[in-house]
Amino acid sequence: MSTDPSPETDSPAIRCRGLIKSFGAVQAVRGLDLEIPRGECYGLLGPNGAGKTTTVEILEGLQEPDRGEVEILGMRWADQGRAIRRRLGVQLQEVRLTDKLQVREVVRLFRSFYPRGPTVPELLERVHLTEKRSAYVRDLSGGQRQRLSVACALAGDPDLLFLDEPTTGLDPQARRALWEIIESFRDEGGTILLTTHFMDEAERLADRVAIMDHGAILVEGTPQQLIATLGGAHVIEFEPTVRVEVLELGELPSVKSVRERGPLRFLTCDELHETLPALVDLVKSRGGHLASLTTHRATLDDVFLARTGRQLRDG
Amino acid sequence: MGDLRSLGQLTLSRLRVMLREPEIIFWVFAFPLLLAIGLGVAFSDPMPDTPRVAIESGSGGERFIEALRADPEIEVRILGVEEASDALRRGEVSLVIAGDESTLEFRYDPTRAEARTARLAAERSIQREAGGPAPVTIRPQEIEQRGHRYIDWLIPGIIGFNLMSTGLWGIGFYITQSRQNRQLKRLIATPMPRGHFLLAQILARFVFLIGEIPLLILAAWLFFDVPMAGGLLSLTMVVLIGAASFCGLGLLASSRTRTTEGASGIINAIVMPMVVLCGVFFSTARFPDAMQPLIRVLPLTALNDALRAVYNDGLAFTAVAGELVLLATWGIVAFILALRWFRWQ
Ligand SMILES: Nc1ncnc2c1ncn2[C@@H]1O[C@H](COP(=O)(O)OP(=O)(O)OP(=O)(O)O)[C@@H](O)[C@H]1O
Ligand SMILES: [Mg+2]
Numbered sequence: 081m082s083t084d085p086s087p088e089t090d091s092p093a094i095r096c097r098g099l100i101k102s103f104g105a106v107q108a109v110r111g112l113d114l115e116i117p118r119g120e121c122y123g124l125l126g127p128n129g130a131g132k133t134t135t136v137e138i139l140e141g142l143q144e145p146d147r148g149e150v151e152i153l154g155m156r157w158a159d160q161g162r163a164i165r166r167r168l169g170v171q172l173q174e175v176r177l178t179d180k181l182q183v184r185e186v187v188r189l190f191r192s193f194y195p196r197g198p199t200v201p202e203l204l205e206r207v208h209l210t211e212k213r214s215a216y217v218r219d220l221s222g223g224q225r226q227r228l229s230v231a232c233a234l235a236g237d238p239d240l241l242f243l244d245e246p247t248t249g250l251d252p253q254a255r256r257a258l259w260e261i262i263e264s265f266r267d268e269g270g271t272i273l274l275t276t277h278f279m280d281e282a283e284r285l286a287d288r289v290a291i292m293d294h295g296a297i298l299v300e301g302t303p304q305q306l307i308a309t310l311g312g313a314h315v316i317e318f319e320p321t322v323r324v325e326v327l328e329l330g331e332l333p334s335v336k337s338v339r340e341r342g343p344l345r346f347l348t349c350d351e352l353h354e355t356l357p358a359l360v361d362l363v364k365s366r367g368g369h370l371a372s373l374t375t376h377r378a379t380l381d382d383v384f385l386a387r388t389g390r391q392l393r394d395g
Numbered sequence: 396m397g398d399l400r401s402l403g404q405l406t407l408s409r410l411r412v413m414l415r416e417p418e419i420i421f422w423v424f425a426f427p428l429l430l431a432i433g434l435g436v437a438f439s440d441p442m443p444d445t446p447r448v449a450i451e452s453g454s455g456g457e458r459f460i461e462a463l464r465a466d467p468e469i470e471v472r473i474l475g476v477e478e479a480s481d482a483l484r485r486g487e488v489s490l491v492i493a494g495d496e497s498t499l500e501f502r503y504d505p506t507r508a509e510a511r512t513a514r515l516a517a518e519r520s521i522q523r524e525a526g527g528p529a530p531v532t533i534r535p536q537e538i539e540q541r542g543h544r545y546i547d548w549l550i551p552g553i554i555g556f557n558l559m560s561t562g563l564w565g566i567g568f569y570i571t572q573s574r575q576n577r578q579l580k581r582l583i584a585t586p587m588p589r590g591h592f593l594l595a596q597i598l599a600r601f602v603f604l605i606g607e608i609p610l611l612i613l614a615a616w617l618f619f620d621v622p623m624a625g626g627l628l629s630l631t632m633v634v635l636i637g638a639a640s641f642c643g644l645g646l647l648a649s650s651r652t653r654t655t656e657g658a659s660g661i662i663n664a665i666v667m668p669m670v671v672l673c674g675v676f677f678s679t680a681r682f683p684d685a686m687q688p689l690i691r692v693l694p695l696t697a698l699n700d701a702l703r704a705v706y707n708d709g710l711a712f713t714a715v716a717g718e719l720v721l722l723a724t725w726g727i728v729a730f731i732l733a734l735r736w737f738r739w740q
Binding site: 141165195 | 404
């Protein structure tokens with residue numbers, strides 16, 4: 081990271097207050113506040129249509145909010161748009177870069193827009209596309225395309241990087257490769273705003289996470305804090321064949337919370353080895369059994385489920 | 396405007412995309428040539444109606460005017476010397492009768508099919524009027540000299556047509572496509588000066604013209620022996636102003652289009668009427684007088700007239716200043732409106 085020439089290095093990387101944006105009858109963003117300090121990787125997590133892209137594009141100066149204030153690196157879009165753009169790296173959701181250009185031609189084009197930044201070979205090296213430098217964009221895999229898109233975002237040596245669902249549609253290996261590139265930017269002190277609907281991605285990359293739904297932020301905090309709000313480190317998900325009351329389940333040893341969703345029951349607990357045998361005994365004593373049973377470590381997905389009764393990837 | 400590197404890179408990118416698009420190469424280079432060849436060879440007679448004959452005023456032909464008028468196979472009129480030769484070149488008449496009392500002269504373009512009909516009919520009527528087997532001497536004069544045939548007239552029209560269609564399609568389609576797949580939005584998320592993007596489209600067109608127009612002129616000369624009467628500087632001026640004007644119109648046509656289908660509709664709605672009205676394939680004189688003011692004000696008419704004045708008549712570009720000003724006005728107004736209305740996302 082180059083040192084910041086602006087006197088306002090104390091100002092947060094992103095600050096916005098009371099953002100509102102509607103498209104006709106659809107309220108995409110309803111009264112959103114954010115404050116992201118420099119050097120933080122912030123994850124905006126939410127299902128399809130939550131308003132993530134709209135929020136990010138308002139922050140990027142690509143859409144006008146109906147109401148609200150935005151400050152990026154201590155500057156405002158209205159009077160310092162050009163200066164902000166010089167220090168932003170942007171990756172948009174669903175952009176197809178020109179198929180008929182070669183990888184290095186695309187990077188060179190984007191590099192030409194910025195007064196400072198790494199050289200084209202350095203950028204290619206950073207996203208591991210050096211060997212593909214002469215390939216046409218058309219011939220790249222999905223993961224390579226995303227990496228190229230990140231290279232373009234890094235072309236001006238940005239202080240602040242926006243990534244809108246960078247790994248959607250990628251296979252696990254390609255996702256990990258991209259995560260490493262994002263982590264290296266973060267480790268050098270860059271600020272990142274990342275949207276995703278993968279909780280594992282947010283848990284791995286983000287210092288802080290906000291869960292967004294219907295245009296508003298439901299909860300915000302470090303992934304650990306959010307998971308801690310569930311009260312237990314483990315989740316037991318099961319379907320009993322007989323009726324068992326929520327109250328009874330709540331009295332099982334080590335259980336912290338109980339939720340129902342259709343025929344499914346969810347328990348959070350701290351000690352699996354105490355809760356599980358007791359649960360099996362309880363259902364048996366009623367003359368039934370467990371039609372299904374799974375357990376996992378509590379995740380942000382469970383936080384979202386606890387808040388909305390829906391799962392992140394249901395959309 | 397700041398750093399010109401971005402302008403250079405944007406122009407290069409546009410050129411690369413164009414050169415790597417085989418179908419665009421076809422439409423830009425091959426299509427106008429094929430069109431010229433097809434029309435030049437097969438369509439040298441665009442109007443299969445009654446052939447028209449002109450009698451040069453004051454010539455020996457005037458005394459046969461009544462006899463010729465009575466002939467139902469031809470239409471006859473008296474024209475001044477200049478007018479008659481212009482009309483012959485433009486294909487408005489198929490035969491000019493000149494000469495003195497003793498020897499009449501028949502001037503015609505032998506490559507035009509209706510010239511033969513006109514010649515036979517006119518000769519028959521004149522000899523019948525004069526009485527006897529062959530009392531009037533008729534000297535045929537084939538006006539085949541370069542520069543006076545339909546193909547000579549056609550080639551500048553094809554150049555005008557090409558400048559219009561590549562300007563509108565080349566710029567309009569690419570911009571719409573870039574908007575549709577959100578590349579424009581991606582570009583304006585960078586500090587790129589927005590004007591550089593639009594300027595790059597025009598610069599890339601100009602670079603392409605360097606290959607396009609000389610190739611057309613060369614092909615016309617090789618295949619059809621079409622000469623370039625005017626100076627190179629004058630032709631360059633007319634071509635550049637014409638190209639810039641249609642680039643402006645291309646930007647305007649695509650300033651707000653969201654889909655390539657939408658853009659095709661708009662561009663076709665601009666191109667098609669002008670192809671018909673503006674004297675690409677046949678003279679604008681064929682349209683009724685009431686339509687002439689409209690036809691005169693269209694940019695392609697101005698461009699074709701200016702191109703023909705230089706290409707066929709050997710005039711300097713200063714002689715077509717009026718046409719050039721009209722073209723430039725179209726281009727500048729279109730460019731300003733396009734800048735004002737342009738939608739980047
Ligand atoms: N340009 C637009 N015109 C009309 N409606 C829009 C527009 N952009 C977004 N919306 C609507 O606003 C809401 C929020 O959309 P947005 O794209 O911000 O969601 P998202 O969280 O990014 O979703 P995804 O995970 O699918 O990318 C959706 O209901 C969407 O249909
Ligand atoms: Mg989105």
